[in-house]
Amino acid sequence: xxxxxxxxxxAAGAELALDPGQSRYLAAVMRQEVGDEILLFNGRxxxxxxxxxxxTKRAVAVSAIALERPQATGPDLxxxxxxxxxxxxxxxxxxxxxxxxxxxxxxxTERTNADRARVDRLTAIATEAAEQTGRLDVPLIAxxxxxxxxxxxxxxGRALMFCDEAGxxxxxxxxxxxxxxxxxxxxxxxxxxxxPVERQRLRGLSYAVPVSLGPRILRADxxxxxxxxxxxxxxxDWTS
Amino acid sequence: xxxxxxxxxxAAGAELALDPGQSRYLAAVMRQEVGDEILLFNGRxxxxxxxxxxxTKRAVAVSAIALERPQATGPDLxxxxxxxxxxxxxxxxxxxxxxxxxxxxxxxTERTNADRARVDRLTAIATEAAEQTGRLDVPLIAxxxxxxxxxxxxxxGRALMFCDEAGxxxxxxxxxxxxxxxxxxxxxxxxxxxxPVERQRLRGLSYAVPVSLGPRILRADxxxxxxxxxxxxxxxDWTS
Numbered sequence: 001x002x003x004x005x006x007x008x009x010x011a012a013g014a015e016l017a018l019d020p021g022q023s024r025y026l027a028a029v030m031r032q033e034v035g036d037e038i039l040l041f042n043g044r045x046x047x048x049x050x051x052x053x054x055x056t057k058r059a060v061a062v063s064a065i066a067l068e069r070p071q072a073t074g075p076d077l078x079x080x081x082x083x084x085x086x087x088x089x090x091x092x093x094x095x096x097x098x099x100x101x102x103x104x105x106x107x108x109t110e111r112t113n114a115d116r117a118r119v120d121r122l123t124a125i126a127t128e129a130a131e132q133t134g135r136l137d138v139p140l141i142a143x144x145x146x147x148x149x150x151x152x153x154x155x156x157g158r159a160l161m162f163c164d165e166a167g168x169x170x171x172x173x174x175x176x177x178x179x180x181x182x183x184x185x186x187x188x189x190x191x192x193x194x195x196p197v198e199r200q201r202l203r204g205l206s207y208a209v210p211v212s213l214g215p216r217i218l219r220a221d222x223x224x225x226x227x228x229x230x231x232x233x234x235x236x237d238w239t240s
Numbered sequence: 241x242x243x244x245x246x247x248x249x250x251a252a253g254a255e256l257a258l259d260p261g262q263s264r265y266l267a268a269v270m271r272q273e274v275g276d277e278i279l280l281f282n283g284r285x286x287x288x289x290x291x292x293x294x295x296t297k298r299a300v301a302v303s304a305i306a307l308e309r310p311q312a313t314g315p316d317l318x319x320x321x322x323x324x325x326x327x328x329x330x331x332x333x334x335x336x337x338x339x340x341x342x343x344x345x346x347x348x349t350e351r352t353n354a355d356r357a358r359v360d361r362l363t364a365i366a367t368e369a370a371e372q373t374g375r376l377d378v379p380l381i382a383x384x385x386x387x388x389x390x391x392x393x394x395x396x397g398r399a400l401m402f403c404d405e406a407g408x409x410x411x412x413x414x415x416x417x418x419x420x421x422x423x424x425x426x427x428x429x430x431x432x433x434x435x436p437v438e439r440q441r442l443r444g445l446s447y448a449v450p451v452s453l454g455p456r457i458l459r460a461d462x463x464x465x466x467x468x469x470x471x472x473x474x475x476x477d478w479t480s
Contacts, residue, residue: 099456233413
């Protein structure tokens with residue numbers, strides 16, 4: 001069934017006018033008609049079954065019928081990635097949504113050559129992936145900040161899984177086992193790696209857990225997916 | 241340093257003429273000159289440092305100097321994927337090379353709507369990924385076969401990690417722990433999932449270990465990367 005993320009409040013009997021983009025998608029692309037049912041979520045009120053009550057070319061109205069799943073969020077997990085090529089950042093955002101990260105933060109490091117990102121476009125990608133993967137919220141995408149500032153403003157109590165390709169770090173499963181389950185962040189460097197200064201800084205942080213992602217060189221998107229998978233499998237919602 | 245996969249035998253002092261594509265890449269794209277060094281591997285003789293001995297626009301010759309790493313292969317792991325959209329199959333092949341699969345096999349299932357693949361193009365993608373990731377071999381890409389035939393001709397003794405999104409399967413780490421480390425295959429279904437008949441068939445195989453990849457719906461490329469990561473982390477070369 002089609003799933004859409006909407007900004008409106010959801011409650012039994014709520015009548016909602018969808019925005020032009022979603023209306024066009026339902027009417028023109030998916031050929032939905034009055035009486036067809038879809039699923040709606042807004043990140044607050046759970047997932048609702050809704051029935052289409054009116055269709056024109058540009059406007060679709062729906063009526064919320066029944067709560068299908070109560071609101072739930074995944075573990076408190078941030079993914080922090082160095083700004084890499086745009087296509088790769090977009091892939092990572094899509095995958096972070098599928099793999100249950102709550103936020104994606106973009107870091108400017110010594111070896112990144114970009115300092116800007118289209119946060120609106122990344123949010124649209126995260127929203128579409130959230131709709132398809134079945135989660136009940138959309139990962140928040142934060143504006144890029146310098147790595148140094150990110151560290152300076154680090155939230156007390158949030159542990160950091162630091163994917164350290166250069167070093168002698170332990171494999172993820174062993175490094176995470178027996179640690180508390182949250183809040184956490186995962187940090188993935190740029191494709192040229194962190195600079196020696198950055199790496200030393202990161203390894204010196206009391207809340208950082210350096211981990212290894214195997215013996216081969218991974219692209220940033222592969223590293224992000226592997227790291228999210230392993231974290232979810234040891235401390236997250238893939239454990240049961 | 242630039243790494244290239246070549247068909248030639250490698251030994252100290254061997255003089256090799258690279259093919260036109262690699263010659264053009266070295267001379268025109270990477271601006272390499274006589275005396276520059278690169279790394280070569282052929283899947284048999286290990287990784288060799290080599291020096292460029294002659295450069296024209298269309299032909300580059302190199303001379304093998306010293307063995308850098310003796311030949312080694314990763315674990316005996318096949319990745320079997322249902323034929324999905326071409327772009328997604330290409331991503332999966334690239335990631336399978338990075339994540340150390342030895343072979344990629346393509347399966348035609350009830351819910352795949354393709355039965356052909358450009359194996360030559362997929363092999364080129366696997367080769368480039370192998371060059372970049374640092375492995376000493378290139379994953380073999382096999383021609384597509386029907387799932388039923390793949391099962392009928394299954395190699396005795398090869399275990400199968402069957403990623404079963406529909407079911408009550410165990411998480412991967414628990415399901416794989418304490419199992420023998422090889423040979424194995426990982427099976428990833430099409431985006432519509434396996435049919436009920438296929439699923440029952442797969443669950444009935446004595447060598448199949450059904451596993452779950454978490455509570456959200458994953459695209460085929462995400463599922464493949466997650467499954468390879470977890471297998472390598474429990475039974476493969478990410479364990480030490």
